[in-house]
Amino acid sequence: MKLGKVTGRVVSTIKVPSFEGIKLMLVQPLDERLVPYGVTIVAFDTIQAGVGDLIYYETSKEAGRVLETTMNPCDAAIVGIVDAMEVEGAK
Amino acid sequence: MKLGKVTGRVVSTIKVPSFEGIKLMLVQPLDERLVPYGVTIVAFDTIQAGVGDLIYYETSKEAGRVLETTMNPCDAAIVGIVDAMEVEGAK
Amino acid sequence: MKLGKVTGRVVSTIKVPSFEGIKLMLVQPLDERLVPYGVTIVAFDTIQAGVGDLIYYETSKEAGRVLETTMNPCDAAIVGIVDAMEVEGAK
Amino acid sequence: MKLGKVTGRVVSTIKVPSFEGIKLMLVQPLDERLVPYGVTIVAFDTIQAGVGDLIYYETSKEAGRVLETTMNPCDAAIVGIVDAMEVEGAK
Amino acid sequence: MKLGKVTGRVVSTIKVPSFEGIKLMLVQPLDERLVPYGVTIVAFDTIQAGVGDLIYYETSKEAGRVLETTMNPCDAAIVGIVDAMEVEGAK
Numbered sequence: 001m002k003l004g005k006v007t008g009r010v011v012s013t014i015k016v017p018s019f020e021g022i023k024l025m026l027v028q029p030l031d032e033r034l035v036p037y038g039v040t041i042v043a044f045d046t047i048q049a050g051v052g053d054l055i056y057y058e059t060s061k062e063a064g065r066v067l068e069t070t071m072n073p074c075d076a077a078i079v080g081i082v083d084a085m086e087v088e089g090a091k
Numbered sequence: 092m093k094l095g096k097v098t099g100r101v102v103s104t105i106k107v108p109s110f111e112g113i114k115l116m117l118v119q120p121l122d123e124r125l126v127p128y129g130v131t132i133v134a135f136d137t138i139q140a141g142v143g144d145l146i147y148y149e150t151s152k153e154a155g156r157v158l159e160t161t162m163n164p165c166d167a168a169i170v171g172i173v174d175a176m177e178v179e180g181a182k
Numbered sequence: 183m184k185l186g187k188v189t190g191r192v193v194s195t196i197k198v199p200s201f202e203g204i205k206l207m208l209v210q211p212l213d214e215r216l217v218p219y220g221v222t223i224v225a226f227d228t229i230q231a232g233v234g235d236l237i238y239y240e241t242s243k244e245a246g247r248v249l250e251t252t253m254n255p256c257d258a259a260i261v262g263i264v265d266a267m268e269v270e271g272a273k
Numbered sequence: 274m275k276l277g278k279v280t281g282r283v284v285s286t287i288k289v290p291s292f293e294g295i296k297l298m299l300v301q302p303l304d305e306r307l308v309p310y311g312v313t314i315v316a317f318d319t320i321q322a323g324v325g326d327l328i329y330y331e332t333s334k335e336a337g338r339v340l341e342t343t344m345n346p347c348d349a350a351i352v353g354i355v356d357a358m359e360v361e362g363a364k
Numbered sequence: 365m366k367l368g369k370v371t372g373r374v375v376s377t378i379k380v381p382s383f384e385g386i387k388l389m390l391v392q393p394l395d396e397r398l399v400p401y402g403v404t405i406v407a408f409d410t411i412q413a414g415v416g417d418l419i420y421y422e423t424s425k426e427a428g429r430v431l432e433t434t435m436n437p438c439d440a441a442i443v444g445i446v447d448a449m450e451v452e453g454a455k
Binding site: 032046047081083 | 280281282283284285286287288289292297299301312313314315316324333346347348349
């Protein structure tokens with residue numbers, strides 16, 4: 001999983017049927033010092049994350065499993081909100 | 092999922108049998124400010140996206156699930172058209 | 183899927199049993215202007231692509247599905263030959 | 274699999290149900306000379322790795338298999354601790 | 365699949381149960397001119413590749429299929445040894 005910050009929402013009417021009713025959030029990837037890197041992704045949210053939350057997300061073909069069904073083509077999902085993080089410097 | 096813009100079409104006669112009848116579009120990845128990055132990909136389209144549309148797409152082994160069958164080697168599919176996007180700056 | 187050009191062949195005698203009888207081609211990734219990028223990969227070929235052909239290929243764990251069997255550890259396969267491509271500039 | 278060093282822990286209360294009870298560690302990717310690169314990831318730990326350990330980890334949709342169940346959306350897991358490594362220079 | 369050179373071995377006692385008895389090799393990715401790039405990975409070896417061998421390897425969630433079982437969290441496996449390679453320059 002990777003660290004990220006929820007930065008917004010996506011509104012979409014026309015989509016594949018298996019995405020109906022799913023909340024889609026914009027997520028900015030963050031490194032361990034919470035510095036942004038890379039590009040914003042669009043992720044499923046089933047844990048009611050809000051804009052500004054520090055979260056960890058998953059990017060693989062099983063991201064759709066947050067819905068407890070496997071038959072959808074989702075590849076990114078927020079899986080949890082970070083309460084605290086203890087980092088030992090490795091650089 | 093990632094943001095992208097539909098930039099064209101691919102015409103292909105010789106292909107694996109499971110790709111017969113599938114519409115293949117060229118998609119340019121875009122960041123959250125709609126700035127292009129990376130290289131154009133070839134994606135399945137089952138939602139009738141048109142050239143110029145702002146879409147989000149999926150890239151994983153289950154992209155073929157947009158067809159509601161899993162037995163094809165597709166790794167990229169357009170899953171929805173973006174109506175609106177609310178972005179809070181994270182950089 | 184991604185665009186690429188077939189640039190050669192790989193000959194391999196010692197390999198995992200599920201790769202027996204499979205044609206392995208070298209593929210150079212190309213962008214939408216057909217400019218090479220990245221490194222050459224080794225891909226399954228089941229559509230009789232030839233050296234020099236402009237193709238699109240797939241890279242995921244289900245690349246082996248071009249064989250209509252899922253039990254092999256293939257992660258790259260040529261899925262079609264490009265006849266024509268219509269590109270609208272996005273950059 | 275890739276080499277990495279365990280650099281910390283993540284505490285998370287709100288998360289998808291399938292992550293309940295799982296230990297989440299921060300892992301810094303390392304190259305073969307143990308030089309850090311890339312960004313820290315969040316990985317499942319089922320082998321009781323500790324902060325500072327040199328480990329190898331896996332990043333794919335089946336990382337959840339360390340739990341001997343496949344129905345969770347985990348994409349990164351520590352799979353072993355490195356005791357010794359014999360490297361012949363390739364650069 | 366990608367080209368690589370076997371550069372060493374990893375010794376690991378503490379690991380997930382499904383990795384017991386598996387030979388783990390260090391593999392340096394190589395481009396089509398056999399120039400190293402990227403970072404060394406840790407891969408399953410079931411074909412008795414030796415240090416110094418030019419091989420092709422697979423990196424996906426089904427790398428564990430070299431064992432003819434799917435229930436392990438392996439994401440990289442050596443699948444064959446390269447005997448010969450015919451490359452047409454694409455750059």
